[in-house]
Amino acid sequence: xxxxxxxxxxxxxxxxxxxxxxxxxxxxVVEAGLPPLWVRGEVTGFKAWRSGHWYFSLRDxxxxxxxVMFRNDNRGLPGPPADGTQVFAFARPTIYDEKxxxxxxxxxxxxxEQGGLWKLAFEKARAAxxxxxxxxxARKRRxxxxxxxxxxxxxxxxxxxxxxxxxxxxxxxIAELVVVPAKVQGEGAEASVCAALARxxxxxxxxxxxxxxxxAAEDLWAFNSERVARALAAVPVPVISAVxxxxxxxxxxxxxxxxxxxxxxxxxxxxxxxxxxxxHVAHLAQRLARGLTQRSQRAVDRLDRTADRLxxxxxxxxxxxxxxxxxxxxxxxxxxxxxxxxxGYAVARDADGRVLKRVAQLPEGREFQLRVTDGEVAAxxxxxxxxxxxxxxxxGGEARSGGEAGGEx
Amino acid sequence: MDFxxxxxxxxxxxxxxxxxxxxxDAALKLFEEGVERLRAAREQLAExxxxxxxxxxxxxxxx
Numbered sequence: 093x094x095x096x097x098x099x100x101x102x103x104x105x106x107x108x109x110x111x112x113x114x115x116x117x118x119x120x121v122v123e124a125g126l127p128p129l130w131v132r133g134e135v136t137g138f139k140a141w142r143s144g145h146w147y148f149s150l151r152d153x154x155x156x157x158x159x160v161m162f163r164n165d166n167r168g169l170p171g172p173p174a175d176g177t178q179v180f181a182f183a184r185p186t187i188y189d190e191k192x193x194x195x196x197x198x199x200x201x202x203x204x205e206q207g208g209l210w211k212l213a214f215e216k217a218r219a220a221x222x223x224x225x226x227x228x229x230a231r232k233r234r235x236x237x238x239x240x241x242x243x244x245x246x247x248x249x250x251x252x253x254x255x256x257x258x259x260x261x262x263x264x265x266i267a268e269l270v271v272v273p274a275k276v277q278g279e280g281a282e283a284s285v286c287a288a289l290a291r292x293x294x295x296x297x298x299x300x301x302x303x304x305x306x307x308a309a310e311d312l313w314a315f316n317s318e319r320v321a322r323a324l325a326a327v328p329v330p331v332i333s334a335v336x337x338x339x340x341x342x343x344x345x346x347x348x349x350x351x352x353x354x355x356x357x358x359x360x361x362x363x364x365x366x367x368x369x370x371x372h373v374a375h376l377a378q379r380l381a382r383g384l385t386q387r388s389q390r391a392v393d394r395l396d397r398t399a400d401r402l403x404x405x406x407x408x409x410x411x412x413x414x415x416x417x418x419x420x421x422x423x424x425x426x427x428x429x430x431x432x433x434x435x436g437y438a439v440a441r442d443a444d445g446r447v448l449k450r451v452a453q454l455p456e457g458r459e460f461q462l463r464v465t466d467g468e469v470a471a472x473x474x475x476x477x478x479x480x481x482x483x484x485x486x487x488g489g490e491a492r493s494g495g496e497a498g499g500e501x
Numbered sequence: 502m503d504f505x506x507x508x509x510x511x512x513x514x515x516x517x518x519x520x521x522x523x524x525x526d527a528a529l530k531l532f533e534e535g536v537e538r539l540r541a542a543r544e545q546l547a548e549x550x551x552x553x554x555x556x557x558x559x560x561x562x563x564x
Contacts (some may be wrong), residue, residue, distance in 0.1 A: 238505035248555065257553065266550040268506060272556045295556050366546060369508075373542050376511050378536045383518030387528040 114191065122194065126185040131157075131196065132204065133181070135173045143268035146172060150181060152198065158195040159183065165199050172338060178204040217318035217343055226325045228345050233330040233349045235362060236298040238369075241268045242362055243297035243329075245288045248273040250306030252334065252355035257358035264366055270295045276304045276335075282312035289323040292331075299362050300327055302344060303355040304335040314453035315342040324348060433465040440471070504545050509516045 109117075125248035133150030140146050142376055144163030149156045159181065166172075180203075183196035205452040221227055242260065246252045249270055260269060272295065274288035275281050285302070292300045302324065304315070314320055315335040321343040322329055334355040345351040352358035426429065433439070441461045447452055454473045462471045514535040518528060 132530070236505065238503070238508065240503060243556075261551045266545055266548050268552045268554065270554045270556050291556060314548050370543075370546055373508070373511075373539065373546065376508075376515055379515045379519065380511075380532065380539065383515055384528060384532040387518060387523065387525065391525045 111192070115187055115192050118192075119189065119280040122185055122187055128182065128184040128199070131181045131183055133157075135177045135179055136175050138172060145484045146177075146198075148173075149178070157185075158188075158193055159198050160188075160195060161198040161201065166201070169201060174202060175205065177209060184404075208216050214316055214343065217316070217321065218346065220318060221321055221325075221343065221347060226321070231349075235330050235332070236351065238364060239264070239267050239298040241270055241295065241297040242359075243270045243292045243295050243300040244270050244303060245272045245274050245285065245292065245300060246303040246305075246355070247276050250276070250303075251307075252303035254318050255354070255356040256301060256303060256359040259356050260363055264361065264363035267363065267365070270297055272300075276314060282317045282320055285314050285317075285320050286323040289320070289327055292329070293329050296368055297329055299329055301352075301358045301362060302331060302335060302348070302354065303358060305355055306377060312340055312342050315344040318343065320344060321347045330356040332361055394438055426434065430465070433463065436465075439463040502541065504542065507538055507542050507545070511535060511542060517559070 132148060133152055133156075136149045136151050136156065138148040140145065146161040146166050147160075148159050148161075150159055151157075179201050181196065181198045182200040183198040185194070185196055187193065188195050192274065218227070225231065244253060244256055246256075253271060257269065260267060272288045272291050275284035289300075289302070302315075304312075312335065315333070324333070324344050325347045330349040332350045332352050333342070333344045334352040334357065335342055337346055341351070350358075350361055352361055429439070439462070440454070441463065442448055442453075443459075443461070448460055454460070456473050456475045458473045460471055460473075462469050514531050518531055518535070525557065526547065
């Protein structure tokens with residue numbers, strides 16, 4: 093039973109390699125023999141992983157090689173290559189230990205079809221624009237919320253203009269569309285778009301859309317021209333670009349204040365929705381009315397309060413006056429000579445109305461008026477009779493009455 | 502007047518009317534202005550026909 097074990101032990105001791113050792117050695121040989129190089133081939137079986145790494149194969153008519161392009165290397169590219177794209181890849185051949193697989197670690201990828209050269213030009217232009225600060229996010233301007241005039245730089249008979257027209261008609265027909273015609277593809281497109289962009293400044297628009305409709309096959313070359321990008325950056329109002337498609341970001345997209353995926357989306361971004369604005373205006377109307385009502389209610393309340401205070405103050409005054417009047421009346425009444433007469437006193441006065449207060453004013457025989465409580469009587473001072481000599485009944489009473497009158501007056 | 506400015510002024514009027522303790526006369530004046538701006542804004546919004554103008558000819562189209 094120990095023999096097979098020995099056999100294996102012996103074989104191992106004689107130098108059988110482990111799998112890892114083989115792949116490691118193979119990797120060393122490949123990497124030493126094949127330094128990083130440019131490979132030309134067709135992309136096939138492309139797959140982008142969530143990690144951002146790309147996996148695909150490069151092939152020609154006879155052979156194919158597995159390739160990986162890591163995220164750090166591919167994120168500078170405008171987009172993933174479609175299967176079937178002819179490319180130049182700058183790659184390092186190696187062995188992937190875990191699968192024992194020969195593959196290329198791709199560091200750079202260029203399309204061989206027009207785009208290959210184009211990409212170099214693109215990168216150079218982008219660097220130049222970046223250096224001049226034209227790609228600075230702080231440069232991006234805010235779109236006007238209620239545009240009066242929208243300039244549209246596009247082909248006058250293209251789908252882009254039709255789409256923009258439809259959206260603006262639906263959302264914000266208050267605005268005016270000014271079409272600035274341009275040839276957006278083919279010969280002369282670059283100069284035509286530049287000239288149209290320059291003209292936008294003269295139409296006094298609030299916002300501009302640079303649009304290009306149509307399929308993915310159309311070439312974007314004009315919108316990747318550095319000259320056009322600079323002309324776009326020079327437009328004095330915010331510009332929305334609607335020229336690229338989903339994967340290709342053009343230089344114009346980078347310079348524009350907003351990049352829209354389609355001309356319709358650009359028109360949506362450029363305009364408010366009239367229905368929403370009408371709603372807002374209706375709301376403002378309500379608030380305006382309510383604001384005034386509240387303000388006038390406050391005024392009415394204040395007026396009411398003031399009136400209350402006024403009435404209160406006047407009433408208080410009135411009552412005080414009434415009380416004062418009553419008090420004065422009582423005092424006046426108490427002081428009235430009529431009251432004194434009522435108590436039984438009488439006033440003696442001469443014919444001129446002078447009050448006769450002293451005995452000297454009342455000589456014998458003097459006639460005077462005597463005022464008693466209910467009227468006047470005429471009176472005369474009787475001759476003085478010695479009281480001891482003539483004591484007559486009745487006359488004594490008379491004398492006493494006269495004396496009384498004289499004494500009291 | 503530009504619609505955006507119209508609306509901005511209207512919003513300001515409403516805010517002042519709601520927030521500030523204006524004297525009644527000033528409040529009434531503001532309200533009157535607000536009504537006028539409302540009318541103008543609604544009139545502008547009622548415009549239904551999109552105007553399209555073409556700026557000159559296609560540059561370089563026939564090259």
